[in-house]
Amino acid sequence: MLRRVALACALAVTATGASANPELLRMQRDPNQWVMPNGNYASWRYSELNQITRENVGNLKPTWQFSTGVLRGHEGGPLVVGEVMYIHTPFPNRVFALDLNNPGRVLWRYEPTQDPTVIGVMCCDTVNRGPAYADGKIILSQADTTVVALDAKTGKEVWKVKNGDPAKGETATMAPMVFGDKVLIGISGGEYGIRGHVTAYNLADGKQAWRAYSVGTDEDIKFDPQKTMSMGQPVGANSSIKTWEGDQWKMGGGSTWGWFSYDPDLNLIYYGSGNPGTWNPVQRPGDNKWSMTIFARDATTGVAKWVYQMTPHDEWDYDGVNEMVLVDNLQVGNQRVAKALVHMDRNGFGYTLNRENGQLMVAQKFDPAVNWATHVDMETGRPQVVSQYSTRAQGEDNNTKNICPAALGTKDQQPSAWSPKASLLFVPTNHVCMDYEPFRVSYSAGQPFIGATLSMYPPQGSDNLGNFIAWNPGSGKIAWSKPERFSVWSGALATAGDVVFYGTLEGYLKAVDTKDGKELFSYRTPSGIIGNVNTFTHKGKQYVAVMSGVGGWAGIGMAAGLQGESEGLGAVGAYKSLSDYTQLGGVLTVFALPN
């Protein structure tokens, strides 16, 4: 009887959802496992493991591999929970549970039935950034927006819910995240005039708890006009819809296809919203709030605590969805910020904010090539746009040239790694510029709502399309930068062994020294890497794991079989030589030091 009461109490506590999921809180701190896509709630992609060091990483070797049987771009990375590794694939979104005691042995596999027409409304390859783990469940967000909870032991479906409608251009690529007793999930479709939102479902049964849109009425976006803050001011009433003409906000974009972070003490979740629809800025005057915005929302209610819009009235497709890295006790100038948020935005600026209140502390270019804005005004938070590179100023049907960065930004979805030991953020970046010609387009549900023709190429005088950099988020300075032939489209991993790992589009897994970026290790995996590097231990030994399988926006030419230079939203031309280095194919590789 006593036991039953205790159980009931436990359930009651969980049900409030106010506090974090205690098991997950504990697990995300355990370096032996890798239980959420970016390693921990703070999106650090950092591991305390230090068996692999700058001294011995050169000896790292593949120990076993597993092909997924799926060809297109493999984003995300393996989860490790106890003695089981979970990997996933792009559409058709297979999930495999692999036995670490018998490497490569499939404990179970799951393949949802999905209408393949969804492929036609996915903007940037059929990628998926991975499932979430919590409370004995694997939560998968399928391309067709179905969210399904699987029993982590058996792979059997526990519940299933539909988060959007592919017929309207709504799809899913992002990784869900569990906060407390809820699982949060975003939506893709910024190129189809959808209206972005994040939605919390009950972890237990998949019932919707709350939904908050990126654009729309205060009620829809869960803003409190008096309490939701932006740049130190309350946002006031109708902060979103008053920045749009007429009903344009209804197809306003601001999709939410990136990453979630969470501060359990503040009970705040952080994420960014994507581009406003269409890509033709002339058609949508105004700031187009709250596209291109960092949101801090109460995890329990969804109500926004603060927001910050990086790129008001976007003219370049600089989606603001990149990961929010939660750094504690950061030295910014002569100030110590107890709770900072670092965000390397697609627009080429690296931002540091106070994550309690949204105060802007640093905004500096993280690639000197960035030219669309001179700087960010620290009073207003607004970038100072250079008219020569303003596609609005240059006008419709006019090809604005040499804008840096290109639409895929100085950094896209590929997550960075924060080393608290080195006090540096390691950032996979793009070094790409573009020509951008806006044209008039009209909205039709489920049809592309783009309205711009692009072409991409390296900055003048460069022949590398990427750099892997170390960033000092306190000073807003690049500590070191290592050029790469192609954009670094893979998520980084920093470790207490003073090394940082990342993959290249040619297919190399590399390890470099945190202190100077010196290359210490390189291995050519089967295909280009757009997956994220993770680490864990098994029976006391440290392993490093990564998915190869080229694709994503940078690899869209190969993934979708496109040839024209300006196809793939302009990306095909820049990366066409990629097929001289690699071909498609999803493979997990697990590395270790020889015994």
Place this chain on the structure above:
Amino acid sequence: MLRRVALACALAVTATGASANPELLRMQRDPNQWVMPNGNYASWRYSELNQITRENVGNLKPTWQFSTGVLRGHEGGPLVVGEVMYIHTPFPNRVFALDLNNPGRVLWRYEPTQDPTVIGVMCCDTVNRGPAYADGKIILSQADTTVVALDAKTGKEVWKVKNGDPAKGETATMAPMVFGDKVLIGISGGEYGIRGHVTAYNLADGKQAWRAYSVGTDEDIKFDPQKTMSMGQPVGANSSIKTWEGDQWKMGGGSTWGWFSYDPDLNLIYYGSGNPGTWNPVQRPGDNKWSMTIFARDATTGVAKWVYQMTPHDEWDYDGVNEMVLVDNLQVGNQRVAKALVHMDRNGFGYTLNRENGQLMVAQKFDPAVNWATHVDMETGRPQVVSQYSTRAQGEDNNTKNICPAALGTKDQQPSAWSPKASLLFVPTNHVCMDYEPFRVSYSAGQPFIGATLSMYPPQGSDNLGNFIAWNPGSGKIAWSKPERFSVWSGALATAGDVVFYGTLEGYLKAVDTKDGKELFSYRTPSGIIGNVNTFTHKGKQYVAVMSGVGGWAGIGMAAGLQGESEGLGAVGAYKSLSDYTQLGGVLTVFALPN
């Protein structure tokens, strides 16, 4: 002037074709390269390289990899010519030239345009066993029977010829081979009532030099009734058509989808023919010659010197196409055979013949489970069939049970390796039995002409579906046998380092000790291995290379997405648990010892 005359003479010599291609003769002896599918003209799959030894092979590690972007079964193996590696894929039959000085860098790639309907008439997955190299050309035999010569430096087409007609069920999977100034190629389609043949084309321009059928008139099969010998006797007139009823030979099968060997001194080529059509023996009384036969043909004229039929009147689909291993100075009993031929047949008997005249010297079971025949009569060369396992005797629409081996034989196409150092043949084998129910079928061009329902399973009392064995071809005895969970569907490689390599269907590349089969090394590649292991040096260092990518007949369930137990000609049921271990995906892995 003198130079021109010399050149003309050189051309004249080449044009006779009587002697072997001198460059290729030299290259196939060079252990630093791997210039033909089975390593040398004698089909040894043996290398003199000895940097990797039984002592150090345990340290072998993957050094680089390359995904092909193609999912189905990857048979064959890489060729290495100078500093270039050539790899190929199943349908659509891509070829990649990879730069060994810059591993993974694609020098050129070729992908033929083929009508995908050919996939529907390929019996046993869309495999391809690799191109041939000669005289600066890569000769590829496409699924649709187009034979194309590519410039090995540029990948540009030099000539192209059509060897068959997929509309009649004629397809191609086998590797061409160059003999003298000709390239020889066979044909697949035994399950579609085709009539098998081998055809020689001029290496220079693709013009047909000669064609020899497996069944038909003496002219068609290029037999000299007086001079072509079988079991020490001239075959006599109409040796083929008199063993068929009426016109049945016209859809008589005997396809030629296996391997070629060549003895340059004798100027003889060796290969085997496949099953007679249909699989229902009741429908085609007679010996059905020359299906299931070893042929020795003059390389210049195509005329048969001798033949030996292993399985007259086949009742089990025991195609006779497995490789012919040419062994010199073999001790057989107390006789020394200067020129022997060793052939591990699908029917479960290992044969040793004198390859000069076709004299049968040894015929012994290489799996004790073999039960369809008690033995081979050494006078007549005929197997003594056990009536209980005779699908003819048991009759149409009767399910004959527990026949061993199954239709895919004690060994299928996966080539063995001969170590002259160990005097042993290392043989990847199947350990599978079957139920076989023949039914009446009528011929229609391009339609399956099978007429039997099969199911397959391990022999009673066994739970392994394969063994990797060492065979003494002089004594006809198994030296050692190493059980494997699944059939060993990969080609072996023996080396002067006293190790023998092979791959498993789960995806392990293994190395075992030639003397006792002890496992010395094992690495889990991305997918099941049905490719053949090759070795070469680059800048003085020994490498071992293999394609993974599960499929072939054993992996047809996964490759073609079949579920029913008796689908895939009966193979799906036996191998259904394979998907608990591996998934599709073609990847090259190159191994080496750490520096």
